[in-house]
Amino acid sequence: MAVKKGDYVSALKVFDASLSLLSRISPDIFEVSAVLCNKSQVYLKRGEVEKSVSLLEQALSIQRLLFHEDHEIIKNTKNNLIYNMDLGKNFKKSEKVNHIALL
Numbered sequence: 001m002a003v004k005k006g007d008y009v010s011a012l013k014v015f016d017a018s019l020s021l022l023s024r025i026s027p028d029i030f031e032v033s034a035v036l037c038n039k040s041q042v043y044l045k046r047g048e049v050e051k052s053v054s055l056l057e058q059a060l061s062i063q064r065l066l067f068h069e070d071h072e073i074i075k076n077t078k079n080n081l082i083y084n085m086d087l088g089k090n091f092k093k094s095e096k097v098n099h100i101a102l103l
Helices: 008-025 030-045 049-066 072-087 091-102
Strands: none
Touching: 008 030, 030 049, 030 072, 049 072
């Protein structure tokens, strides 16, 4: 299904369908975390920062099962999480993630 640029409702439907299919295979596979990260970007573009942060946290939990903490994928997800938390004015939580990211 092709989604037009800016059609966030359709994009969310596609991501939800993808998550439904992937979760039948295994909820802890990398592809699930990738879909969660992409879905978080849609929520960010819609101004729904808290939903975006929640999805990134879920993605990071899966990624930590699959990769070492210094893996590039985990670093990227942490950076996105910090950015989104800062946008949502959740500075105390983002400082904690930032501190962990720097370790």
